[in-house]
Amino acid sequence: MKAEVEKVEDMRELEVRHWYMEVHVEYNRKDMPCELTSELMQVLMRTAVDEMFGESTSSLPLDILKFNAAQGIVLVRVPASSYSKVRAALTVCGQVVVAGVGVRVSYRVARASGCLLSLAGPQRSIT
Known part of the structure; x- marks a missing residue:
């Protein structure tokens, strides 16, 4: 029992x-003047x-x-120090300009985690 307690105390939390x-x-796909690619989405x-x-x-x-x-x-990766800024900006954003055309857009963060593996499985919900 004492060995188990020592092991727990020695465990460190990963940064x-x-x-x-x-x-x-x-x-609205009809409003988008060009095809949406991963590079354009990043921009x-x-x-x-x-x-x-x-x-x-x-x-x-x-x-x-x-x-x-x-x-x-x-699926987006951001530094932990900037996570709240990115999430806030995406939540508030309502329009983007693509090739000079304003397109209404809605970003919804469905899941977020500090561990990529936790996003690999199906989303769990309480029913």
């Missing part, structure tokens, strides 16, 4: 360096953060790990 977000993007998300927080966040590493245009699902 979370990145946050992973599953973001659902809703927009649009970065622009949303820049508009809300200014140029101080322009060098923010925002990585698109997976993009499914058909379903409108984006």
Whole structure:
């Protein structure tokens, strides 16, 4: 019993360096002047953060790990120190400009975690 207690005390919590977000993007496909790619999605998300927080966040590493245009699902990795800024900017963003055309858009963070593996399985809900 005493050995188990010592093991628990020796365990250290891992530092979370990145946050992973599953973001659902809703927009009218007819309004989009060009095909939405992962590169364009990264630019649009970065622009949303820049508009809300200014140029101080322009060098923010925002990585698109997976993009499914058909379903409108984006898997994003951001530094843990900037997670709240990115989530706030995406939540507030209501319109993006693509090729000079304003397109209404809605970002919804469906799931977020400091561990990528936790986003791999199905979403659990209490029923």
